[in-house]
Amino acid sequence: MTTPDEDLVEGDRIELTVGAPAHGGHCVARFGGPGGRVIFVRHALPGERVTAEITERHRGYLRADAVEIHEASPDRVEAPCRFAHPGGCGGCDLQHVSADAQLRWKTQVVREQLGRMAGLTPEDQDKIFVRVEPLGSPLGWRTRVRYAVDAADRPGLLQHRSHQVVPVDRCLIAHPAIQQLDLLERSWPATNALHVIASTSVPDQVVVLERPAGSSSSSGSSGSSGPSGSSGSSGPSGSSGSSGSSGSSGSSGSSGDDPTEAPGGAGLVRISGPERVTETVGDRSWEIAPEGFWQVHPEAAATLTAAVLAMLRPAEGETAWDLYGGAGLFAAAVAERTGARTVVVESSPLGVTAARANLSDLPQVEVISAKVETALARRRLTGPVDLIVLDPPRAGAGAAVVRGIVAASPRAVVYVACDPAALARDVKTFRSLGWELTELRAFDCFPMTQHIESVALLLPPA
Numbered sequence: 433m434t435t436p437d438e439d440l441v442e443g444d445r446i447e448l449t450v451g452a453p454a455h456g457g458h459c460v461a462r463f464g465g466p467g468g469r470v471i472f473v474r475h476a477l478p479g480e481r482v483t484a485e486i487t488e489r490h491r492g493y494l495r496a497d498a499v500e501i502h503e504a505s506p507d508r509v510e511a512p513c514r515f516a517h518p519g520g521c522g523g524c525d526l527q528h529v530s531a532d533a534q535l536r537w538k539t540q541v542v543r544e545q546l547g548r549m550a551g552l553t554p555e556d557q558d559k560i561f562v563r564v565e566p567l568g569s570p571l572g573w574r575t576r577v578r579y580a581v582d583a584a585d586r587p588g589l590l591q592h593r594s595h596q597v598v599p600v601d602r603c604l605i606a607h608p609a610i611q612q613l614d615l616l617e618r619s620w621p622a623t624n625a626l627h628v629i630a631s632t633s634v635p636d637q638v639v640v641l642e643r644p645a646g647s648s649s650s651s652g653s654s655g656s657s658g659p660s661g662s663s664g665s666s667g668p669s670g671s672s673g674s675s676g677s678s679g680s681s682g683s684s685g686s687s688g689d690d691p692t693e694a695p696g697g698a699g700l701v702r703i704s705g706p707e708r709v710t711e712t713v714g715d716r717s718w719e720i721a722p723e724g725f726w727q728v729h730p731e732a733a734a735t736l737t738a739a740v741l742a743m744l745r746p747a748e749g750e751t752a753w754d755l756y757g758g759a760g761l762f763a764a765a766v767a768e769r770t771g772a773r774t775v776v777v778e779s780s781p782l783g784v785t786a787a788r789a790n791l792s793d794l795p796q797v798e799v800i801s802a803k804v805e806t807a808l809a810r811r812r813l814t815g816p817v818d819l820i821v822l823d824p825p826r827a828g829a830g831a832a833v834v835r836g837i838v839a840a841s842p843r844a845v846v847y848v849a850c851d852p853a854a855l856a857r858d859v860k861t862f863r864s865l866g867w868e869l870t871e872l873r874a875f876d877c878f879p880m881t882q883h884i885e886s887v888a889l890l891l892p893p894a
């Protein structure tokens with residue numbers, strides 16, 4: 433059927449009313465009324481009447497930016513950051529949304545994903561999930577920032593889904609210790625990128641890593657700092673592909689920076705700061721290579737650990753697995769309570785080294801250097817086990833790993849997820865095997881951005 437929107441091209445402007453938020457940092461609108469072409473509109477809020485400029489055309493949907501607001505939502509605020517606007521820095525998605533409305537927006541996204549992809553009814557969800565919980569101030573939280581360097585040798589952040597560098601002299605969501613650096617006041621002629629890492633727990637402990645020009649890497653000034661290094665990917669990955677009202681992107685594509693990802697280590701040269709970053713949670717401290725993974729928000733490691741323990745309820749003598757364990761954040765907390773064998777599985781050499789070194793006082797902890805899927809398939813990791821915590825990267829664990837987890841017959845599984853779409857897909861697999869999602873908490877570990885961290889309790893059939 434020919435619809436008028438088939439003539440729309442990038443740069444065209446249309447007036448429309450914006451609908452519900454969708455996964456990916458935008459709202460859904462329909463061009464031509466109900467049943468019309470889906471348009472994912474950034475810089476807008478539900479209910480607003482806007483002029484939207486088409487930014488991308490895809491088979492089955494369009495992307496657009498709200499460039500004029502005719503009827504504003506009561507949840508709209510002036511963006512604190514002057515770079516947060518259509519065509520500006522792509523690092524934040526929700527600067528124009530009030531702090532409380534950001535939590536409501538993210539709550540709706542989690543619920544929508546669990547409904548559409550995991551088959552949980554609104555009534556099911558009401559029993560297990562209330563709303564996304566805030567984690568302190570929406571500004572000054574980001575302890576890891578990757579600057580790309582433009583052709584004029586100026587560092588900056590990337591435009592949304594683009595390799596275009598926006599020179600940003602001060603990123604307001606960056607940790608104060610990062611904002612104070614004068615990196616952006618000088619020129620970086622021989623540099624592809626700068627990775628800046630601040631400790632979440634030691635004031636003013638900051639490391640600057642440089643990716644020299646000419647070094648081979650997938651994440652240099654090309655800006656491919658997206659979830660899988662696959663910059664520029666388009667299309668509604670993470671959706672079922674349906675043209676339903678909210679089948680949006682499960683990946684953030686090539687937006688400027690994805691705060692859920694650690695900097696990649698290859699080819700980086702330390703130009704200032706200590707060799708190791710100190711991170712502390714409760715009574716335990718970690719010494720971590722700056723390019724290794726650590727939770728980005730200063731309150732995230734402690735908040736997530738507390739949520740994992742509250743759901744898992746580890747008892748003395750219970751064995752455990754910490755899958756995708758990084759430096760052993762959750763393994764340490766669980767092993768201290770159980771005193772029993774706890775296996776960390778981690779594929780990054782930096783994570784493995786950090787876990788072995790930092791948990792060496794816990795002889796009951798074993799660290800396996802392997803991909804989780806390989807460790808399960810090759811039976812390096814075999815059940816039975818009492819407790820499992822898993823915290824996979826944005827792609828999620830996948831059906832084979834979920835089946836491996838279920839086959840180990842644990843008493844409880846806690847799934848920590850930085851992408852609600854991936855979580856929902858894996859919950860669907862658990863449910864198909866008779867398991868149930870019985871508790872869900874979600875945290876705003878990445879304020880101003882579309883990202884959400886969830887912690888889910890899954891239990892076997894009674």
Ligand SMILES: C[S@@+](CC[C@H](N)C(=O)[O-])C[C@H]1O[C@@H](n2cnc3c(N)ncnc32)[C@H](O)[C@@H]1O
Nearest residue numbers: 725756757758761778779780783803804823825
């Ligand atoms: C989101 S981080 C979580 C780390 C840790 N739980 C924490 O909170 O600090 C995911 C970790 O999984 C690791 N990883 C990614 N893919 C993996 C795989 N297929 N098998 C094992 N580990 C993997 C990454 O290196 C990273 O350390």
